[in-house]
Amino acid sequence: MGSRSASRSYIEQTIIANPHVKLTYLSPEGETKEYPRTFHELPPAPREIKPHPYGIELGMLLKMLQDTKSHWLSGFLASDFSRVSPHLAEDICKAAKLSPRARPRDIHGEAAEGLYKAIQSTKIMAPPTNCLSPIGEKAILSGVYQQIKGEFYTAVTRPPAVYRGNPFVIEAGLAYGRGPEQAGEGQEKKPVALAEGEQQQDDHELARVIRYANRVPLVHQQSACAIYKAVLDTTWRTYGVTQSKGALPAGPMVIFVHMASVWVPFTSESKEAIADYDEIRKEITLALRECGRRLGAFLRRQERAQSEYRRRDIFELYIEEVVDACNRLKGGKLPTKKLKEQLHKIAMTRTGGEKTDEVLGKTGGGPEGLPHSIIVTPEGIEGEVSVSIATAPTEAVPPEGAPGEEEKAAKRTRPKGRARHEESGKSKDARAMRRVKPTPRHKTDASKPAGTPRKSAKRRKA
Structure with missing residues (x-):
């Protein structure tokens, strides 16, 4: 059982680093799984x-001195x-106190x-x-988003660097959170009754590190790898993530x-495992x-936005009472609807306005200031690459009766609120126009002039 789970884990990690590949896995038991x-x-x-x-x-x-086809040392270099x-090449020969016209095969010792x-x-x-x-x-982002559930995704590609004459590129990605579905399940979970002296155990799971070298997953010898050591040395507490000394950061990451x-x-x-070079x-x-x-x-924005949203909810609880009290003072002649709109507008302005809604995913806008990132909310996904991920064509054909990827993407990108009603109204009007398409009462022959009288149809004799 352990070997099967390890094989599947290895394949899933391979798919994350190679999202352009379509892979079909046939298990020894005969099960087929397509990625x-x-x-x-x-x-x-x-x-x-x-x-x-x-x-x-x-x-x-x-070895290169013996295998070269050049006749001179400078030409070899x-x-x-x-x-x-x-x-x-001549400068190197002078520094080595060798003749540029020396034979490469004669150089040894x-x-x-x-x-x-x-x-x-x-x-x-x-x-x-x-x-x-x-x-x-x-x-x-595409690979991590499809294989790992979370609330926030980001990716970074560093500029090329060199160590000991070998060029290399470091890329990093991060997935944080449990996703809207898992978060909802966690909230619905009821606390279990504990015995006297027993404490509730917090499931503070540690972050998981997945390492790659040239798109190939590195599964074993994690503690000896330079990637793992760099993760441990990073001060994650600075970024709002709990971390014990000398340990991985804690949390769903x-x-x-x-x-x-x-x-x-x-x-x-x-x-x-990758060797620990300074570069x-x-x-x-x-x-x-x-x-x-x-x-x-992202975490600071979420915390600040949630605090402002709670303040807005408190303000809105008292709007009805304030409007009723003002209406009684005016003898029932106060335009209550207009006053409600003004108070709602004031409450929204005082609690961050549209910025709060944008951070919490209420407007469908992208994560401003977070390049190459994805934010997942119950209303859908946000980010500059979220649309391409959500609406990317797939080669797999869904079975009959099952919703296809296009329908799922349409549900995720469906407009909300007033925009949805406007769109539905427009579609209804369009359907009505198609149904009541006007037709000419009398068909005319284009080959005949317009003033030519039409012949009356002859009635059949009874």
Whole structure:
């Protein structure tokens, strides 16, 4: 049973990092489960590049010196490495005290060590980054949103960086909350009677970290991975999430971190954990901090908006009483409807106005100031990419009688309130116009002139 659940978990994690893939899983028991494609853009194809001088070791340099087709040392450096020009190759030879016209196969021993040290001490431009194929922020949002239930989603892609001559890109994503359905179930759950001296246990679950290297999930050796260490070192309390010292943040949260590189530094041959390099740790930390800032902004907005909304509810409770009292003072001649509208407007203005409704998802607007993020509310999803996710075409055909994806998307994007009534009214008018389409009382032949009299029909004899 454990192996089956582990296999499904691995497949689900693979789908998160590869939302452009449609996958069908056939279990040993004969069960078939399909994972449809949720992102309809293929990732950019990486390009092949030559090795960078900073990314090789002494043993690799010796092997390249023996396998090269160049006859001169300067030609070997300029043709077999990236970002090395002929002029820079001559400078490296001078620093190593070797002739630029020396044969590469004759260089070994101390000469090779001197050449290696000269390469490491020479300032060389960083390697190109078109050899990488990152997932992308929108694709991460699509994968995380489809596989993990939550209230808030965000994704960050860092600019390309270099460690030891190897380019790499760090991407991070975050899903927070339990989703409207799970939150409702938690509120409806009644407290259980406790015995004397027994305390209610708080289910403060720890955050889950899912790690990837070149779109492949890393399942084992989590504590030895640089990603896990960076998550522990991040101060999540700053962003409104509880965290004990030396532990993962507490709460319904999933943290996604992906490293795309031409050479991922694993801790062992099993390729289950990423080695802890300073450059890699720095990029992971910066990506996690950006996700944390967006999460903190979302939580602060939610808390402030809920407080203002509660104040508005209290004000609205007394509006009827105030209007009735004022009407009695005026002898029943006060326009109560107009006064109610004015008081409602004042209450809304004093409690944040449309900003409060927007944060709580009452208007259907996007999360302002939170780029590449999704907010899930009981009324639907919000965000700049929410529409593309909700209305993305799917290849799977629903069975007969089951609602299709288009119907579900239409329900999620259906207008609310006054807009819905206006739209329904327009549709009714359109249907009425189609039903009462005027038809000519007498059909005329276009080939005949307009003034030609019509012949009377002959009656049949009885």
